[in-house]
Amino acid sequence: MAENNVSAELVKESPGGTVAATDAPLLEVRDLKVHFPFRRGPFWNRQQAAVRAVDGISFEVREGETFGLVGESGCGKSTTARAILNLIHSTSGQVLLNGRPIHRLSDSAMRPYRRQMQMIFQDPFASLNPRMTVGRIIGEPMKIFNLHTPRTRRLEVMRLMELVGLNPRFVRRYPHEFSGGQRQRIGIARALAADPKLIICDEPVSALDVSIQAQVVNLLMELQAELGVAYVFIAHDLSVVRHISHRVGVMYLGRLVEVAEARDLYDQPRHPYTQALLSAVPVPDPQIERTRQRTELSGEVPSPEIIYPGCPFADRCPIAEPECRDRPPHLEGDGHQVSCHLA
């Protein structure tokens, strides 16, 4: 494990360094919207409304990079992940993989792209088929994409198990025989089986105990250093996201309010929501905690059905001015992007 640690270190020291060399981004999301329409009101006065889960977000992910996506529950980060993978259909906007549009493709047209994009889920208990052995679970993507010969497939499964730190002798065991952290390793091995360029990790460590979280975070970073895979890392734990990400986007009510290099975002947050979010995270140091200034937000995240003429955060924003309610801000800036009139 020691040599792997060194390589993980190298990647961390040059966020975006080697990856910036390639010009076309691996993944590009342009003005993506996912609205879930519903009807409301009594039958004589039915009105069409929509939950605007994702409401016009744009970002890109470069090869070998980790893009962190943070925000509170209901902000649309998981919906974004599912829309990128076409697991739910987007309402409008574009998703480009290696410059090729993949949004709203049919299942069969999507298939070749699925090999390049895999997903790791939050719940390692619900996302593995309890009736399949570990060997079959990890081998399944190879079968689907017709990789390797049936004979070399077995060897490949064992190689992947070793790669993610599972004992290959356990290849015939079932998921329930493993602990939570080990199951997450199985999920990671399955995602790697198709040799993807991009893995979307939706809260991959939040169901795990802290001592196990660190094992999985380290594993993901080592794999990236070794294989050059890019991650979209979705989590509500801002400390973990800082640790693993090169760049980070902050979502609020279906929109990106700030996107920046991890260090810039955490050391100099510019959007008032990012500032409040960061200041709310308790730090494991009692002396710092006693003296820390918190930007406390009043109220709660409003319903995503509401259509705002101005900035959707204005009602809770500690520095909002009248114009914020009239004119919508856009994500602007070079490198460090903010969606705020006053930042």
Added chain:
Amino acid sequence: MTQPVLQVDNLSVQFKTDDGMVRAVRDVSFAVHPGETLGIVGESGSGKSVTNLAIMGLIPRPPGQVTSGRAIYGGRDLLRLNARQLSDIRGRRVAMIFQDPMTSLNPFLTVAEQLTEVTRRHLGHTRRQALDHAVTMLERVGIPAASRRIEDYPHQFSGGMRQRVMIAIALSCRPEVLIADEPTTALDVTIQAQILDLMRQLQEEEGTAIIMITHDLGVIANVCHRVNVMYAGRFVEEATVDDLFARPRHPYTLGLLQSIPRLDEEAAAVLTPIEGQPPDLSEMSPGCAFEPRCRFAVDRCRQERPALETGPDGGRHACFVDVETAPQQERQHG
């Protein structure tokens, strides 16, 4: 130091399961004082919730069984009271809030019914008095338009608001001890900050002793005065919050602190995880339960279990090794 409001001595709890006897809590002792917040930190399955459920007489029997110990409150041993005596104390003197406010509120009853039930039962309030008191409590925990919202059902509140309702119910009889079991784990960080502030403010006003059970070391640092670290059913370290974070004495505590990424620090190259898995509580070695994962372990740790002993700075820890000077080894795990 003042008299402790609740004192637990040598508490042990076991569960009979298909895999044999699971000794979930082993010989746990602690005391909590008025106005103090005592943290109990540990990972899932470490026994922190079971410890407190046992104190409240909420362990299902069978399969659970309290095999030893006492919990002294107001000169009486809570573990020896009958159901009737216990229900006079529970909710009145010692109250509890849980992680998931949706499953711990009754979805078929309005908030008003659930809030008035406790005060009518324990304080002998009339319906009118109880309702007035309930509105006051909802206002105190920061629920806007309390007199109107009190007629709502739990599903009409958001997660943070439901947890406020739980706190209002728990505090409505002004208990001396509040046991909070992961009260903010299901909440978003901005809401967590609001709830922790609220608990701190109510504690200052009422002098309530709080037992805060959590796995989140940030929450511990934010609210606790003293902390107990629990591993495999035992307390392995107890210290003031400052000592615990500045000078962890037990290798497990040190391991926990080194394995979490910190928001306020330049990202370290690699986290130092605690390798391996927590032990199976049904089959335990005679030695230290943490030994198989410990970077400091010596031969003695395999044969003999270290006792929880008081150290030079007044804290207690159960370890043969001094983590500040002892050599470390890389451990291999399959």
